[in-house]
């Protein structure tokens with residue numbers, strides 16, 4: 001279709017061009033209707049700063065695994081982490097141990113009585129977790145961090161020890177009463193400890209934060225350091241922070257980049273405070289991962305201790321051993337904390353007032369969110385609340401209870417980890433809806449299966465589904481706290497309702513072997529399923545796009561574009577420019593666009609053509625300002641629509657002032673990025689309707705479509721690894737974002753194959769260059785003689801490109 005050549009005025013009219021189709025939309029861009037990924041959620045943006053980032057050469061803020069090379073924690077941080085891992089182990093062991101103690105110590109030993117006893121202990125555990133984090137953070141901020149951690153651990157050890165002691169020694173005390181009192185105190189100490197732990201992590205990553213006299217740590221050095229550096233160099237005391245390194249500056253590191261004419265321009269300012277804040281967030285995430293990561297181990301320890309109690313000590317009805325072990329673990333943690341050192345000052349993050357909890361439950365503006373949160377959280381809450389009673393009905397006892405908790409914890413961890421990675425090009429809204437429905441269905445399987453082994457396995461899968469749902473939710477909603485609060489509330493509702501329902505139904509329902517716990521789980525599953533189905537309908541904005549092909553395409557790493565959306569016949573050619581040739585290089589970060597566009601320009605110039613090399617964003621004076629706005633990490637919270645409009649504004653100015661004048665002169669314009677970048681990044685990446693962005697850009701550019709688009713394809717991690725400068729705002733987006741961008745570029749190229757030259761950008765530069773030259777040659781007026789082609793490899797100009 002695009003057999004365009006540099007037209008002479010005499011043959012200009014016969015020079016076919018791709019252009020907007022009959023619909024008035026640019027040909028080759030997925031058209032409207034059900035075609036494009038209409039209604040993709042605008043999620044995926046607004047990730048909190050502070051994604052774990054690797055060290056050398058890796059753009060700051062780009063997500064890598066926690067164990068990224070170069071991100072070596074300091075010794076103080078490691079010691080803190082060991083202490084916190086121990087404490088976390090104790091914490092997660094205490095929860096099943098105390099609830100199981102509640103079960104064992106129930107005064108009313110009927111099915112309903114035991115269910116109620118477990119419920120009371122669980123709710124007393126949840127109460128401080130839900131209501132007191134604000135108060136705990138405020139308290140922790142005033143106290144010395146090390147003393148707080150140490151005291152919280154020591155007190156927890158004593159309290160936990162007191163539960164079996166009271167049971168054994170004080171016969172007049174009803175054991176359930178003391179278990180309940182101890183539970184609420186232990187839980188509050190856990191919340192206080194959590195506040196001190198995260199503020200300690202922040203302090204180690206960002207000592208400046210704990211030194212109120214020393215305002216935001218600043219540095220003027222360039223470039224900004226990778227975030228992970230916080231774990232290498234800083235953190236053993238005041239004065240060791242970034243402020244000490246660079247002195248007081250203007251609070252921003254300057255990012256330099258090279259302009260087309262080879263000059264270095266410094267226009268991007270990455271504020272130090274943002275980098276340090278990111279460090280602190282990374283540290284807090286690491287701590288959170290450590291503390292939550294030990295939960296499955298704790299559940300296994302619980303299984304072991306209860307097996308030993310039952311088999312060796314013949315005390316199947318008591319969970320004293322688990323409590324003793326938990327107390328010992330807390331005592332060990334206190335010892336490690338006492339030798340840890342390096343936890344200066346106080347002043348944690350501004351505490352969240354308790355009322356914020358309820359404010360966060362206000363309308364989110366996302367239809368179906370509450371249903372999805374309920375559908376995914378109710379099943380988990382139901383299992384947690386009823387598992388101990390249920391395993392009794394299934395003859396599994398405490399070990400069975402531990403197995404279910406362990407499977408659930410492992411599943412949740414796997415789901416949360418895999419969530420952002422599964423089906424990267426697939427709509428997160430759809431995934432959220434689907435995984436919520438899956439959670440409900442899996443709960444129904446648990447309810448109907450009276451085999452403990454099956455229940456344990458399915459509980460693992462339930463964990464995976466809920467984990468995927470929660471991680472998708474965080475991509476859909478800009479404020480993850482909203483999801484977490486909703487989830488916590490749903491857990492509590494389940495924790496209250498399910499044991500009550502189970503108790504009301506009774507141990508043997510209707511004289512059959514279907515315990516009340518199963519019936520209660522089944523009712524919850526039905527409610528969750530209804531909520532999940534409603535959520536899917538409300539959340540899904542890809543209506544009309546069939547699910548199966550959508551999933552199949554996502555499995556292949558592509559975004560599904562229904563056949564109706566892809567142009568079936570070549571669009572009616574429309575002359576967008578009279579004389580010149582317009583070539584665009586597209587692709588992800590570090591794919592080699594700049595390199596190859598320069599090589600192509602040099603090659604063309606060598607053959608006597610007037611070539612204008614340009615790029616987006618930032619080719620004009622106004623564009624430079626827009627570029628600074630768009631790529632500066634300081635532009636936090638820029639809404640996806642505003643971002644789209646700013647890129648479109650830059651492009652409109654670019655076309656009007658650079659591209660069109662050059663094409664009108666008959667020049668060859670070679671641009672590093674153009675409209676397809678907006679469709680791929682703002683459309684597929686930000687999950688906004690692609691056809692609307694195409695229409696906006698069609699208007700902005702007056703319908704100017706390239707004659708050739710060279711798409712350089714490279715897996716995002718490879719491209720980002722090639723970059724040496726610190727990541728800008730877009731480069732810092734998480735990997736899933738960049739994967740969606742790549743999938744988007746592919747979908748665009750597939751929809752209009754004639755306009756594209758798609759190349760694997762992982763190959764050597766020279767191979768790519770040759771293929772590009774071959775393709776461009778077809779478009780030029782006079783075939784380049786073979787001799788000239790041979791000479792290309794020795795062009796002196798090429799070597800300095």
Ligand SMILES: Nc1ncnc2c1ncn2[C@@H]1O[C@H](COP(=O)(O)OP(=O)(O)O)[C@@H](O)[C@H]1O
Pocket residue numbers: 587588589590591592593594595596722723761762763764765768
């Ligand atoms: N084919 C290639 N193989 C390996 N490295 C490459 C290749 N093409 C470019 N590079 C290198 O990758 C980095 C990014 O290239 P660049 O052209 O600036 O990418 P982009 O403009 O797409 O971001 C540069 O250091 C460049 O030298």
Ligand SMILES: Cc1cn([C@H]2C[C@H](O)[C@@H](COP(=O)(O)OP(=O)(O)O)O2)c(=O)[nH]c1=O
Pocket residue numbers: 588589590591593594616617631647648672673674675677678679681682730731
């Ligand atoms: C032109 C354009 C660029 N972008 C993004 C892609 C890049 O991350 C950034 C441009 O930055 P730049 O440093 O020019 O990136 P590259 O060297 O990879 O071309 O802007 C959009 O998101 N939308 C657009 O329309």
